Amino acid sequence: GAVVSQHPSRVICKSGTSVKIECRSLDFQATTMFWYRQFPKKSLMLMATSNEGSKATYEQGVEKDKFLINHASLTLSTLTVTSAHPEDSSFYICSARKGGADTQYFGPGTRLTVL
Amino acid sequence: DAKTTQPPSMDCAEGRAANLPCNHSTISGNEYVYWYRQIHSQGPQYIIHGLKNNETNEMASLIITEDRKSSTLILPHATLRDTAVYYCIVSGSGGSNYKLTFGKGTLLTVNP
Numbered sequence: 001g002a003v004v005s006q007h008p009s010r011v012i013c014k015s016g017t018s019v020k021i022e023c024r025s026l027d028f029q030a031t032t033m034f035w036y037r038q039f040p041k042k043s044l045m046l047m048a049t050s051n052e053g054s055k056a057t058y059e060q061g062v063e064k065d066k067f068l069i070n071h072a073s074l075t076l077s078t079l080t081v082t083s084a085h086p087e088d089s090s091f092y093i094c095s096a097r098k099g100g101a102d103t104q105y106f107g108p109g110t111r112l113t114v115l
Numbered sequence: 116d117a118k119t120t121q122p123p124s125m126d127c128a129e130g131r132a133a134n135l136p137c138n139h140s141t142i143s144g145n146e147y148v149y150w151y152r153q154i155h156s157q158g159p160q161y162i163i164h165g166l167k168n169n170e171t172n173e174m175a176s177l178i179i180t181e182d183r184k185s186s187t188l189i190l191p192h193a194t195l196r197d198t199a200v201y202y203c204i205v206s207g208s209g210g211s212n213y214k215l216t217f218g219k220g221t222l223l224t225v226n227p
Contacts, residue, residue, distance in 0.1 A: 002161075032213065043202075044159065044217040093158045097213060102147065102206070104215055106158035 001027050004096050006107035013084055014115055021079045021110045023094030029074035030096035034104060035067070038091040050077055084114040118142070119203045124222045127197075133190040135221050137203030140184040146207045148179060149215065150188045152199040152223075159202065159217075162188065193225045 003026040013019050023033060032051050036044040048064075050056035050071035058064045068080040077096075081088055091111055095104040120138040127133040139148060147166050151159040163170055163177045165186070170177045176189040190197055202220040206213065 004158075006158075034215075036217075043219055044153075046214060046216070049214070091156070095158075095215075102213060103149070103161055103164060104213075105161055106151075109156070109158045111156075 002096075002098065002103075002105040003027050004030075004094065004105050004107040006092075006094055006110050008110060009108060010111045010113075012113045012115065015085055016083055018080055018082045019084055019112060021081075021092055021094075021112075023077045023079070023096070023107050025075045025096040025105075028096075028098050030077075030098065031074065032097040033071055033077040034095045034097075035069060035077075035079050036093045036095070038093060038109075044093060047079075081112065084112070086114045088112065089114045118205050118216070119218055121201070121203055121218065121221045123219065124224070126224050126226055127190075127193045129195060129225055129227050130192055133193040133197065133223055133225070135188040135190075135201050135203075135223060136185065137188070138185045139203070139205050142183050142205050143207070146205045148177065148183075148186050149204045149206055150175070150177065151202045151204065151215075152197075153202070153220070154196075154199045160199075162201075193223075195225050195227060197223065198225045199223060 005024045007022045035047045038044045047062045048056045048058045056069040071077040093109040095106045149164040150162040153159045165177045179186045200220040
């Protein structure tokens with residue numbers, strides 16, 4: 001199998017606070033993990049690509065100082081939304097790629113609501 | 116920009132085959148065709164992928180035309196739980212070509 005989990009599944013926070021989202025590959029080692037964002041009724045947009053042990057590569061228009069990504073092990077990547085604001089409210093989804101293979105497997109997503 | 120074109124919506128009767136088309140006329144030689152689906156408020160689910168040969172797994176079949184400019188995803192016996200947005204994506208192999216660019220997909224509604 002290829003199972004990816006995310007935690008938390010849902011989070012509500014106050015404006016100005018930081019939120020950390022975890023993405024784990026449960027039954028395989030993921031050399032590369034990806035973070036996406038999806039606004040209501042829109043498609044997924046890639047935010048960044050992270051390889052284990054190296055700095056993440058951010059897509060154009062994504063602020064790297066606001067969306068901190070850490071990929072410290074082959075099974076865990078974290079996304080921290082710093083100083084969150086209401087416009088950051090969205091559905092955040094991670095995916096993981098098995099080493100040596102191209103297919104990405106997605107987590108269930110995290111619904112972030114910033115009040 | 117997404118490199119594929121899909122109809123925005125399709126309907127299918129429960130128990131019948133669902134055939135979802137996708138055009139990818141600018142696909143290059145080392146690019147694969149991937150299919151994912153997303154059920155409301157969940158992460159995308161991998162279905163199948165192929166390069167040039169037809170592929171089949173426990174979920175679906177993928178038919179790729181000989182010129183590779185289009186493909187069809189076939190769900191042989193659609194159920195109500197197959198109602199979802201289906202994404203057809205072309206993606207290369209290696210380096211930054213691993214990226215998946217999601218378009219708007221096809222909303223498949225399976226009716227009882």
